[in-house]
Amino acid sequence: xxxxxxxxxxxxxxxxxxxxxxxxxxxxxAQSHSRVSGSLGPAEQEPEYEIAQPVDMAGSKxxxxxxLIDDLGYFDVGFTGGRFYETHNIDHLAGxxxxxxxxxxxxxxxxxxxxxxxxxxxxARHRLYSxxxxxxxxxHAAPLWVPIESWFFNSRGRSAPGITMDDYDSQYAEDGLxxxxxxxxxxxxxxxxxxxxxxxxxxxxxxxxxxxxxxxQGFDVSSTDGSDAVExxxxxxxxxxxxxxxxxxxxxxxxxxxxxxxxxxxxxYVAHWEVHDPKIANPEIVxxxxxxxxxxxxxxxxxxxxxxxxxxxxxxxxxxxxKALDNAGVSENTVVVFSSDNGGTGPSQIxxxxxxxxxLYEGGIRVPTIVRWPxxxxxxxxxxxxxxxxxxxxxxxxxxxxxxxxxxxPPTQILDGxxxxxxxxxxxxGSGEAFFHxxxxxxxxxxxxxxxxxxxGWPSSALISGQWKLIEFFERNEEESGPETVSRFEFYNLDxxxxxxxxxxxxxxxxxxxxxxxFESMRKRLSDxxxxxxxxxxxxxxxxxxxxxxxxxxxxxxx
Numbered sequence: 231x232x233x234x235x236x237x238x239x240x241x242x243x244x245x246x247x248x249x250x251x252x253x254x255x256x257x258x259x260a261q262s263h264s265r266v267s268g269s270l271g272p273a274e275q276e277p278e279y280e281i282a283q284p285v286d287m288a289g290s291k292x293x294x295x296x297x298l299i300d301d302l303g304y305f306d307v308g309f310t311g312g313r314f315y316e317t318h319n320i321d322h323l324a325g326x327x328x329x330x331x332x333x334x335x336x337x338x339x340x341x342x343x344x345x346x347x348x349x350x351x352x353x354a355r356h357r358l359y360s361x362x363x364x365x366x367x368x369x370h371a372a373p374l375w376v377p378i379e380s381w382f383f384n385s386r387g388r389s390a391p392g393i394t395m396d397d398y399d400s401q402y403a404e405d406g407l408x409x410x411x412x413x414x415x416x417x418x419x420x421x422x423x424x425x426x427x428x429x430x431x432x433x434x435x436x437x438x439x440x441x442x443x444x445x446x447q448g449f450d451v452s453s454t455d456g457s458d459a460v461e462x463x464x465x466x467x468x469x470x471x472x473x474x475x476x477x478x479x480x481x482x483x484x485x486x487x488x489x490x491x492x493x494x495x496x497x498x499y500v501a502h503w504e505v506h507d508p509k510i511a512n513p514e515i516v517x518x519x520x521x522x523x524x525x526x527x528x529x530x531x532x533x534x535x536x537x538x539x540x541x542x543x544x545x546x547x548x549x550x551x552x553k554a555l556d557n558a559g560v561s562e563n564t565v566v567v568f569s570s571d572n573g574g575t576g577p578s579q580i581x582x583x584x585x586x587x588x589x590l591y592e593g594g595i596r597v598p599t600i601v602r603w604p605x606x607x608x609x610x611x612x613x614x615x616x617x618x619x620x621x622x623x624x625x626x627x628x629x630x631x632x633x634x635x636x637x638x639x640p641p642t643q644i645l646d647g648x649x650x651x652x653x654x655x656x657x658x659x660g661s662g663e664a665f666f667h668x669x670x671x672x673x674x675x676x677x678x679x680x681x682x683x684x685x686x687g688w689p690s691s692a693l694i695s696g697q698w699k700l701i702e703f704f705e706r707n708e709e710e711s712g713p714e715t716v717s718r719f720e721f722y723n724l725d726x727x728x729x730x731x732x733x734x735x736x737x738x739x740x741x742x743x744x745x746x747x748x749f750e751s752m753r754k755r756l757s758d759x760x761x762x763x764x765x766x767x768x769x770x771x772x773x774x775x776x777x778x779x780x781x782x783x784x785x786x787x788x789x
Contacts, residue, residue, distance in 0.1 A: 291430060291495040291630055292603065293564040295551065296622065298347070298499070299544050300340065300439055300506040303574020304583055306541055307598045312579055314526065314533045315541045319549030320600070323568060327602030328611045328654065332724075334664050334694065335572045336619035338594040338687055339587055339672065343571040343619050344501070345413075345442045348422045350623035350645040354667040354691075354765035356420075358413040361441055367673035367685070369398050370776040373705060374689060374768040376670050377410045393774050410669065410766045415443015419640045422447035423623045426637060427497045430630035435487045437480045438501035449499070453483050475512075476503045477547040485554040492558040497626070500551065504544040507575065511539030534577035562604045565629060565654075567622065570597040584730040588672035588686025590701055591730055595666065606655055613653055616662035616694055620647030625654075661696035665759050669704065669766050685778075689768050693756045697725040700735075700752040704768055721749050 304310055307317040309324035336346035337353050345351075345358040353359060360366060364377035370393065372378065380395055416422070424434040425448035435451035446452040484500055519535035519542075526533070548568065555561040572587045573594040574580050585591035599617070601607065627634050628649040639645075646665070672687025689704040701720040721735040723745075738746055760767065 290563060290605075291432070292605065293495055293555075293560055294427070294432075294497045294626055294629065295555070295564060295566045296347075296497070296499050297548060297551075297566070297568045298344070298501045299568075299570045300502055300504060301572060301575050301578070301587060302505055302541070302544070302570035302598065303578030303580050303586075304593075304596050304598055305579040305581075306505075306574060309600070310598050313528055314522075315538050315579070317541060317545045319545050319552065320568060320598075323548065323552065323566065323602055324600045326604070326609050327566070327600050328607050328613055330599040330601070330613050330615065330617050332614055332616045332662075332694075333569065333597055333599030334595045334616070334618040334666075335570065335597050336664070336666065338572050338589055338666075338668055340439070340506075340571050341441050342668070344440075345416050346619040347622050348424075348442060348447055349416060349420050349643060350423070350620050350647050351643060352620055352646045352665055352667060352763065354665070354760065354763035355642075355644060355646065356413060356416060357410075357766065358416065358442060359668060359670050361414070361443075364412060365670040365672070367671040369393055369772070370774050371673065371778065372671050372772050373775050373778070375770045375772045376689065376768050377412050398774065410768075412670075412766075413443075416445060416447060417443075417642075418445045418447075420447065420643055421637060421639050422449075423626055424449045424497065424499075426623065426627050426632055426634075427495075427630050429637070430495070430627075430632050432495045432497045432630060433491045434497045434499075435484075435491075436499040436501065437483045437487070438476075438499075439503050439506075440501070451487060453480075477543040481547040481550045484551050488551070488554045488558050488560075492560050495630070500547075502544050502547065505537060505540040509534065509536040509540065509577065511536050511543060515539040515542055533579075537577035564603075566600075566602040568598070568600040569619075570599075573597065582729045586686060588674065590666050590668060590687075590690050590692045592724070592728065594687070601654055603654060608656070614661070615650065615653050616664050616696065617650055617653075618647070618664040620645070620664075621650050621662075623647055624649040625651055663693065663695040665756070666692040666694075667760065667763075667765050669768055691756055691760060691765070693752050693759070694724075695752060697723055698748055698752060699724055699730070700749070700756060702753070702756060719753065721752075 305312045306315050307324075308315075308321040309317075309329060335343040337343040337359070339360060341358050341361045342353040342356075345356045346353060349356055362379045364379045365372060366379060369378045378398060424436070427434055428448060428450070433451075434449045435453070436446075436449045437451075437453045440452075440454065480500065480502060484498055487498055488496070516536050516539045519533075519538040522538075523531060523533055523535055552561070552566070555564050555566075573583070573585075573589070573592075573596065575587045578586070580586055580593045583591070583593035583596060585593040587594055589595075624634060624645060624647045627637075628651040634645065648662070650662075668687055668691075669689045670687065671685060671689065674686045690701055691704075692699065692701045694700075699722045703718055703720075705718075719735040720730070720733045721738075722730045722732070723734065724730075734741060734745065735749065738749060741749065759765075
């Protein structure tokens with residue numbers, strides 16, 4: 231009898247467990263993220279994985295490691311679909327964490343993105359568009375009046391004959407027209423992400439490229455090359471770009487930092503000099519990729535083996551630092567973020583994305599991004615939430631338990647980002663959105679699909695909201711802009727047009743009512759956002775304009 235009751239009791243318990251388990255699985259399935267195809271097409275609505283349970287943060291502040299590679303294109307890594315370049319360590323990291331399919335750099339070039347990450351502000355607020363303070367283009371090639379770098383007015387004859395810097399600067403002194411308030415660097419009074427984490431007891435270090443001015447912004451350790459050298463300006467960047475061992479040196483410094491601080495919460499910002507021009511790498515590794523290319527049987531052989539070696543150097547550095555976390559016994563509770571400061575350039579594998587670094591098209595701002603956190607993130611997960619550089623400061627503050635409402639920010643520092651901790655912890659936080667503003671010109675040879683021959687960047691703003699993207703160019707009409715003009719608005723559905731080849735704004739009246747409503751709503755929100763941030767917008771024709779430059783050196787992108 232007792233045996234019968236025992237069996238009956240066990241059977242009943244198993245039945246209850248089965249019912250509860252089924253309910254839990256149904257709940258998880260209903261809330262899980264959607265699977266995203268590697269082709270970056272529309273999301274397929276099917277369950278992919280279980281939701282990771284949020285971690286109890288009480289008394290357990292995670293370490294944070296933030297990798298920012300310089301000029302790494304979206305398809306230069308294997309986990310996004312790249313094939314030739316070897317990124318085994320980075321791809322392994324992606325398999326261990328969460329990949330963000332719609333991650334963006336807040337700026338289309340180096341300085342603005344770094345400033346946005348450190349300050350939590352969009353470019354419209356911090357106004358650091360380039361370290362040179364101005365457009366990288368000769369004054370006679372700019373259709374609209376914008377700040378121009380003074381080095382164009384020199385004995386090398388880069389400016390048009392008869393134009394002086396005084397002529398250019400004084401042309402709009404009349405009428406009280408406000409000139410651009412472009413920054414040369416982040417001001418000292420900005421409360422940086424490092425200073426916020428210092429409030430929570432973190433020791434903070436940055437290693438590598440800085441490019442946001444002369445202040446070290448509160449980092450406890452600040453090193454340009456992994457040694458004790460502290461360089462914050464732009465004067466010595468060339469020597470680091472030309473050092474094929476810079477990634478190794480930076481890794482040495484980061485590894486020592488981890489060893490010295492493994493018993494306390496730490497934050498380390500790893501800003502590699504790779505893979506920025508000029509193309510210089512270890513000759514032995516270059517030869518290895520030369521041999522690989524000779525035997526390559528892919529659709530194209532349009533790959534740069536020196537660039538491949540530079541990507542390999544960055545990947546090796548990532549692997550060494552991840553190994554150091556393992557050796558220190560802190561990997562489980564360390565949040566590792568991997569990203570790039572903007573889209574790729576000449577040798578980068580960008581297609582099917584449009585344009586490149588310097589542009590607000592996808593090729594200039596969409597960046598490969600991973601977050602690994604073994605204590606909370608289920609391996610191999612993907613997210614279609616829109617995230618950008620301004621989101622990292624509030625996210626890291628959230629991880630550290632810092633209430634930003636209690637931080638004494640200066641009046642000029644208004645945070646634009648949001649914490650994506652709910653996304654990391656498995657609670658879908660919505661599609662998200664991102665604003666962009668670049669009111670200058672960015673000269674240089676461009677890929678087909680760029681804003682104009684001879685330009686990588688063109689004065690514009692953009693708003694991305696889920697699958698929808700709106701770009702507004704500031705040149706209005708032929709009278710102001712010259713004979714070669716751009717559409718004022720471009721509107722794309724990124725789910726089915728990742729190449730931004732079908733501008734829906736050209737046929738607004740024929741759009742479905744809901745799509746047309748989305749366009750009008752985003753247009754108003756972008757305009758309102760510029761007013762809210764007091765964004766600089768060029769409005770006056772440049773009287774020294776002599777025509778757009780020719781561009782005989784198109785860099786062809788391949789996938």
